[in-house]
Amino acid sequence: MLRRTHALFAMSVAVFLRLTPSQVVASAFFGIISDMDHTLGLRHRGFTHSLLFAFLGFVATSALFPNLAIPVLTGITTHIFADMLNPEGVELFYPARRNYRILKLRFDSKLGNGLIVALSVFLVVLRLRGYSVDVGMLKAVVNFIHDQALKLGLR
Numbered sequence: 313m314l315r316r317t318h319a320l321f322a323m324s325v326a327v328f329l330r331l332t333p334s335q336v337v338a339s340a341f342f343g344i345i346s347d348m349d350h351t352l353g354l355r356h357r358g359f360t361h362s363l364l365f366a367f368l369g370f371v372a373t374s375a376l377f378p379n380l381a382i383p384v385l386t387g388i389t390t391h392i393f394a395d396m397l398n399p400e401g402v403e404l405f406y407p408a409r410r411n412y413r414i415l416k417l418r419f420d421s422k423l424g425n426g427l428i429v430a431l432s433v434f435l436v437v438l439r440l441r442g443y444s445v446d447v448g449m450l451k452a453v454v455n456f457i458h459d460q461a462l463k464l465g466l467r
């Protein structure tokens with residue numbers, strides 16, 4: 313999908329999860345970092361588009377910058393989901409090299425990007441109507457990892 317679509321989608325999910333305004337903005341940034349694989353010389357839609365990357369990113373930010381942990385998870389997982397709508401798919405279970413996809417819509421297709429924009433608007437409307445998903449359990453996991461990191465003297 314297009315970069316702005318990824319950013320919008322990550323932000324709308326962050327809104328739906330009742331994250332803070334600064335975490336919503338951070339989610340937009342983390343929603344586009346997966347495509348830095350080009351810049352870093354990594355195989356496109358490989359490691360940075362995998363559950364392993366989402367997991368490692370979540371654990372690392374929980375340890376060091378706990379306020380960013382849920383935005384990292386939100387940004388990376390929404391990016392992966394949106395790219396799974398493309399014909400190329402993503403290496404979801406990297407290091408296994410098999411690509412997974414849900415649909416075959418080109419990254420720049422109006423339909424694919426339109427679907428994600430519509431889903432984003434839908435999530436924000438749901439939130440405005442009082443619906444949301446509580447991430448209290450996830451926050452508890454972040455705090456646990458952060459406490460362990462403090463005990464280890466990581467920060």
Ligand SMILES: [Zn+2]
Nearest residue numbers: 346347361395
């Ligand atoms: Zn991507």
